Amino acid sequence: MAEFRRDPVDGKWVIIAPERRKRFSTARYEPGQQPPTEQCPFCAGKESLTPSELFAFRDPNTKKDQAGWRVRVIPNRAPILRVEVELQREGVGYYDKVSGLGANEVIIETPDHNQVYSKLPVGHLTEIYIAYRERIRDLKKDNRLKYVLIFKNYGRTAGAVMDHPHSQLIALPILPKQIVEEMRGAKDYYDHKERCIFCDIIHQELEDRERLVFENKDFLVISPWAPIFPFELWIVPISHRPVYADSSDQLLRSLAEAVKTAMSKLDLVLERPHFNLVLHTVAFDVDDSPDYHWHFEILPRLTEVAGFEYGSGFYINPVTPEQAADYLRRAEL
């Protein structure tokens, strides 16, 4: 059974999931290599190959677990974490572990196996982001859970295994380290200045404009000051908003517009790069926060850049964010 283990020195948590070991023999793919087949369980008409859906946007007069959906959320067939597990915290000598409580879900983004993310219409992307919100709201009711990680891996280099367009959701009884650090950094800043650090970043980026790629009435797309990857982008709400799950449909439509523009520009300039997209939002137990600010991070994974970062926490990026923003601003869609 899976468990969470804490590194006693640096405090990061790792899921040790021996059930996943069969993955070792899974052949990897390049996007586009897996044609829709009788076997793809994410394709329309193959609903019986998956667990029963948790949420869907469907055409009128269609039935649960049958074709007719546009976005469909299902539990992972082989979840690493399970809600049935009892939350147990245990010391093992000097070490700490926590039982594998949580949830793994898959957000199938479209019934069309070959659809490209940046080509999904704004209304369709909006439904995907509403599905994220609805699943977070539902999981938040379980007070043993502390966070929901939502992310999308596209392409082999970004860690994707399935070709059919989808995002993943992992609900956790502990906070991911990156979120702990962001919340701590944001709080320290607030304690000194009584201002949200993200709001200050937005203010500065709107003034400088050097790293600004796109803006609409609700969102900025920026190339951040210290990106770990070339062409990394943040999509940040302009108004102070700590909690993703509090977003209105209208706001998520603006988000969809910003993501579509950002992804279309990346696809044009970098020829459809492999990428990770990660939602950063505040911990479940925070209802409102003067210092944190939810956002999306898009991390293109250009194979030419990799290395020793895992051991050192040190990154080398050969493209300045100002250059990246300049390329992307000029990319005409």
Place this chain on the structure above:
Amino acid sequence: MAEFRRDPVDGKWVIIAPERRKRFSTARYEPGQQPPTEQCPFCAGKESLTPSELFAFRDPNTKKDQAGWRVRVIPNRAPILRVEVELQREGVGYYDKVSGLGANEVIIETPDHNQVYSKLPVGHLTEIYIAYRERIRDLKKDNRLKYVLIFKNYGRTAGAVMDHPHSQLIALPILPKQIVEEMRGAKDYYDHKERCIFCDIIHQELEDRERLVFENKDFLVISPWAPIFPFELWIVPISHRPVYADSSDQLLRSLAEAVKTAMSKLDLVLERPHFNLVLHTVAFDVDDSPDYHWHFEILPRLTEVAGFEYGSGFYINPVTPEQAADYLRRAEL
């Protein structure tokens, strides 16, 4: 010119190095794909293709920058960081940057282009680790520098660009985040218990033996409690030793023996995996420390495991360290 930039939220530093951009078009390789050619500047007899050597182990009666060396350290031909740069710390609006002061060096591990790391004799590996120590001692004299990162990338998946066996050195005017976090975690532990956390880990691993792969009189090779990668290994001195640069020749010979055994077992079990090897030692301004403990980390990079960790700081590892240690203990060399 390169510069260090600090992420204002989570505090990590990134080197932004636009000079490196030509790397974008560099064709990648699988180890073994680059045969020794007239062009490999790391091969014996090609010394004139590199900058002048900073350190070498050579056969008697051979001359600097000519053949006859066994291990040779040279400055990087196109360094990202340079010692000639003046140390400047600058605020840019809400942001922080530091000038690209530092050094990039290459430790050419053998004149033989096709040599395999685990097949290098113990005496030869010892000379590589002495070369690390000598370069750290030399760079430590520059009091603008705070740390030297030494690491080895083997294979495309691990970020290597050159096929000829080598390690890399980056001297920095700031501390890498991973080292800051380890030092902080170790100090917190010491403040509570007045014991070194690494010494306690060693004590526990020697008692449990479940995660112990190999031991000699000076070192343990362990599969750590919360590894981020399958078959990750730590090589830790058994006695309390904070500063790598204080190691005796004798101790580094024991280290070489431990690394050779660890790498031979990994090569046998995982069929010569791509890997990163990273030296973790204490910051330059700490001469002695009751709480930190230098060590090597070996991170095999099995392509089947990748993903969203960059955005989340969250890791999923399908192999328990107990299983990995068991496989490796049983691998007969």
